[in-house]
Amino acid sequence: xxxxxxxRRIALSLIMAWVVATxxxxxxxxxxxxPAELLLSTGGAVPDATxxxxxxxxxxxxxxxxxxxxAFLGGLLRGDLGTSLVDDYPVLHEIGLRLPRTLxxxxxxxxxxxxxxxxxxxxxxxxxxxxxxxFASGVTALLLAVPVFVVGTLLxxxxxxxxxxxxxxxxxxxxxxxxxxxxxxTLPAIAIxxxxxxxxxxMTRSAMLDALANDYVRTAYAxxxxxxxxxxxxVLRNALNPVMTVLGLHMGTLLxxxxxxxxxxxxxxxxxxxxxxxxxRDYPMVVGIVLTISILFLLINLVVELLQxxxxxxxxxx
Amino acid sequence: MTISRRSLLQxxxxxxxxxxxxxxQRAVAQKAGGIIRYGLSAFPPNLQPWVSTGASAGTVKMLIxxxxxxxxxxxxxxxxxxxxxxxxxxxAWVFKxxxxxxxxxxxxxxxxxxxxxxxxxxxxxxxxxxRAQFQGVERIEIPDPQTIRLVTKQPEAxxxxxxxxxxxxxxxxxxQPNEPIGAGPFRLAGQERGTSLDxxxxxxxxxxxxxxxxxxxxxxxxxxxxxxAALMSGDVDMIEYVPWQSMAAVEADQRLKLDSVEGPFMDVxxxxxxxxxxxxxxxxxxxxxxxxxxxxxxxxxxRGKPLEGLPIVEGTPWYDKELAHGxxxxxxxxxxxxxxxGYANGFQTTMLATAQFGMxxxxxxxxxxxxxxxxxxxxxxxxxxxTRVNRxxxxxxxxxxxxxxxxxxxxDGLTVVLDTSLSPSHGRSFKxxxxxxxxxxxxxxxxxxxxxxxxxxxxxxxVALEEVPLVGLAWRSQGYGMTKDVKGFVxxxxxxxxxxxCMLEETYFG
Numbered sequence: 001x002x003x004x005x006x007x008r009r010i011a012l013s014l015i016m017a018w019v020v021a022t023x024x025x026x027x028x029x030x031x032x033x034x035p036a037e038l039l040l041s042t043g044g045a046v047p048d049a050t051x052x053x054x055x056x057x058x059x060x061x062x063x064x065x066x067x068x069x070x071a072f073l074g075g076l077l078r079g080d081l082g083t084s085l086v087d088d089y090p091v092l093h094e095i096g097l098r099l100p101r102t103l104x105x106x107x108x109x110x111x112x113x114x115x116x117x118x119x120x121x122x123x124x125x126x127x128x129x130x131x132x133x134x135f136a137s138g139v140t141a142l143l144l145a146v147p148v149f150v151v152g153t154l155l156x157x158x159x160x161x162x163x164x165x166x167x168x169x170x171x172x173x174x175x176x177x178x179x180x181x182x183x184x185x186t187l188p189a190i191a192i193x194x195x196x197x198x199x200x201x202x203m204t205r206s207a208m209l210d211a212l213a214n215d216y217v218r219t220a221y222a223x224x225x226x227x228x229x230x231x232x233x234x235v236l237r238n239a240l241n242p243v244m245t246v247l248g249l250h251m252g253t254l255l256x257x258x259x260x261x262x263x264x265x266x267x268x269x270x271x272x273x274x275x276x277x278x279x280x281r282d283y284p285m286v287v288g289i290v291l292t293i294s295i296l297f298l299l300i301n302l303v304v305e306l307l308q309x310x311x312x313x314x315x316x317x318x
Numbered sequence: 319m320t321i322s323r324r325s326l327l328q329x330x331x332x333x334x335x336x337x338x339x340x341x342x343q344r345a346v347a348q349k350a351g352g353i354i355r356y357g358l359s360a361f362p363p364n365l366q367p368w369v370s371t372g373a374s375a376g377t378v379k380m381l382i383x384x385x386x387x388x389x390x391x392x393x394x395x396x397x398x399x400x401x402x403x404x405x406x407x408x409x410a411w412v413f414k415x416x417x418x419x420x421x422x423x424x425x426x427x428x429x430x431x432x433x434x435x436x437x438x439x440x441x442x443x444x445x446x447x448x449r450a451q452f453q454g455v456e457r458i459e460i461p462d463p464q465t466i467r468l469v470t471k472q473p474e475a476x477x478x479x480x481x482x483x484x485x486x487x488x489x490x491x492x493x494q495p496n497e498p499i500g501a502g503p504f505r506l507a508g509q510e511r512g513t514s515l516d517x518x519x520x521x522x523x524x525x526x527x528x529x530x531x532x533x534x535x536x537x538x539x540x541x542x543x544x545x546x547a548a549l550m551s552g553d554v555d556m557i558e559y560v561p562w563q564s565m566a567a568v569e570a571d572q573r574l575k576l577d578s579v580e581g582p583f584m585d586v587x588x589x590x591x592x593x594x595x596x597x598x599x600x601x602x603x604x605x606x607x608x609x610x611x612x613x614x615x616x617x618x619x620x621r622g623k624p625l626e627g628l629p630i631v632e633g634t635p636w637y638d639k640e641l642a643h644g645x646x647x648x649x650x651x652x653x654x655x656x657x658x659x660g661y662a663n664g665f666q667t668t669m670l671a672t673a674q675f676g677m678x679x680x681x682x683x684x685x686x687x688x689x690x691x692x693x694x695x696x697x698x699x700x701x702x703x704x705t706r707v708n709r710x711x712x713x714x715x716x717x718x719x720x721x722x723x724x725x726x727x728x729x730d731g732l733t734v735v736l737d738t739s740l741s742p743s744h745g746r747s748f749k750x751x752x753x754x755x756x757x758x759x760x761x762x763x764x765x766x767x768x769x770x771x772x773x774x775x776x777x778x779x780x781v782a783l784e785e786v787p788l789v790g791l792a793w794r795s796q797g798y799g800m801t802k803d804v805k806g807f808v809x810x811x812x813x814x815x816x817x818x819x820c821m822l823e824e825t826y827f828g
Contacts, residue, residue: 042360266538268513
């Protein structure tokens with residue numbers, strides 16, 4: 001893995017991010033919907049047409065599309081993503097405030113999924129066909145089948161509305177109230193983790209079974225290594241590679257999954273402003289957030305690739 | 319120290335028990351401090367005082383700003399920054415300002431601030447909601463620092479209600495464009511975009527003893543079910559827009575109460591530029607074809623009321639029982655009207671609504687069923703809300719479903735939905751011919767005698783039933799849910815329900 005390779009990968013990622021931003025920018029302007037008209041029609045209100053026209057003028061929406069695109073690209077090069085059409089709030093501030101929360105949710109969910117999925121998969125593989133194996137395989141099928149918003153809503157219904165053990169949703173900063181922060185994080189993290197935990201369980205289980213069947217495992221046992229050492233050094237290390245690949249792929253999709261989870265639990269991450277911005281046709285906000293998410297996606301993939309190489313040196317040549 | 323598996327498990331099991339008193343202590347602490355936690359349905363897109371950005375924004379705006387007049391618990395106009403107002407002998411409106419009203423920066427509220435605010439609303443580049451109305455003001459005079467005299471181009475009977483709208487506030491005339499300074503009972507102490515807003519009581523508010531609360535914490539719950547769960551789990555003390563399907567649960571809960579009124583309404587709009595809906599008989603056929611009860615049941619879980627005439631609030635002087643049912647459900651009559659218009663065998667058409675809001679979609683589906691029964695086959699078009707608005711403004715539809723609340727309970731407040739000669743909007747029919755309705759509305763606006771106004775508006779209802787600029791479908795219930803110890807809050811009657819936020823200045827824990 002040379003520096004050149006890394007530079008090429010990063011450059012490619014940046015170009016892809018630019019392509020995504022451009023497509024989003026153009027697509028948003030193509031679909032019907034006028035930000036000025038929408039803002040003044042909030043809640044079904046019936047706005048004055050002249051006021052709408054004035055607002056369009058003020059927001060710079062009367063300029064030709066190419067001029068608007070050029071202004072957007074110019075801003076991007078200066079590191080300026082513009083301001084919201086709705087309240088003039090800088091897009092970068094919004095992203096800076098909310099991105100860490102989305103990341104926290106994804107990381108908490110991923111961690112939870114790894115802590116549950118991987119050990120459960122190892123245990124099930126070692127006791128193949130046993131009661132736990134059969135039970136866990138059934139549960140994972142269920143977890144994969146039930147959509148995340150159903151699980152989310154059920155969690156709220158059970159733990160918040162009925163048992164009143166947990167808050168229904170929302171957010172409070174860690175520094176302000178650590179206990180409440182963690183309580184608020186718990187249910188959404190579980191909702192995020194449930195699909196990934198199921199996938200990791202299955203992947204770990206089958207990768208373990210594959211690895212266990214290898215000759216070198218038999219050899220390792222034969223030469224008298226301790227079972228624990230065989231398991232960790234010979235089986236697990238080899239089994240982890242496909243698990244890492246799957247984890248990498250799924251962390252990307254988790255970004256998408258957070259949209260629903262953040263909505264259901266009122267977790268003020270990046271997804272809610274994105275959703276609201278799309279509805280309001282708040283162009284700069286949508287493009288800015290989508291750009292951030294794409295870069296994040298590309299970044300995660302890059303990191304996963306690097307990790308794979310670290311775990312399995314054979315990947316270096318691939 | 320070693321941690322055994324058992325002690326870890328025990329700690330885990332005990333944690334929720336240890337934590338939940340903490341949570342309730344927080345809630346108790348906030349209540350004792352006089353801070354109400356209020357579940358808002360949408361974060362205010364912005365808090366610009368004169369731009370309409372929805373009812374949730376209106377609730378916040380009403381608390382940090384003040385106008386000359388406002389609404390009291392019974393829905394009557396009452397003095398706020400103005401202590402009195404009257405028409406003078408020359409037909410101009412004269413407002414006397416109350417002594418001792420201060421803006422949040424400590425500056426006194428003067429006639430100059432009122433004049434400046436009106437000028438901003440009516441200005442050339444204005445994007446204000448009440449822009450068109452205030453452009454009808456010809457001259458603003460200040461006979462003395464506590465008096466303001468408005469000379470209008472035409473007689474304007476409902477001018478005081480303009481100041482009752484939550485998009486008409488008096489702002490300190492030297493405010494920065496992005497930092498309007500108002501004179502409301504609360505100050506904006508902080509906000510996190512899209513998530514929450516914190517208000518604190520303004521200590522120099524002009525009404526002694528008000529506001530009763532020390533502060534309000536608005537937390538946004540865009541999802542209606544989560545908003546309701548937040549109320550039921552005790553995360554908040556009060557919510558707006560209780561979802562219809564949850565109203566029974568709120569009523570049944572020992573700790574909670576529901577305050578609901580029928581204010582906003584659903585209606586059918588038409589494109590009057592092309593057949594068949596350019597024919598009033600066809601529009602009237604639609605009006606008689608729909609069984610409203612089904613809408614109330616299907617879209618609002620029974621939490622509403624059929625609307626078989628114009629949306630005039632029952633109990634107001636303008637309400638007339640017979641006229642209110644002028645478009646009663648009568649499929650035979652609907653068929654006869656279609657035949658008379660030359661569509662004895664019905665026709666095919668389209669109906670525009672939005673799938674983004676369940677109530678719009680559900681209403682459209684019921685209307686579609688009932689129209690099919692008289693031979694009108696309509697294809698539903700259910701794009702997202704932005705597309706729905708866009709196509710509505712441009713007249714790219716045959717029929718459309720809409721839901722709205724008028725500005726106030728005076729029939730003049732219906733102008734905005736009935737006057738099809740105004741600029742095209744998604745919220746009124748597209749170029750439907752209704753000259754007599756529009757003339758009656760203008761006549762009512764220029765008449766100051768209450769008895770005569772009542773007659774004019776009854777006549778307006780009569781001609782509108784014939785001209786059909788829209789078809790009323792159903793009133794929908796608008797409910798606030800709160801814990802039983804929240805006192806002093808009143809859901810204002812009829813169309814004013816969306817202005818009920820102003821009651822938070824009288825709200826307290828008791």
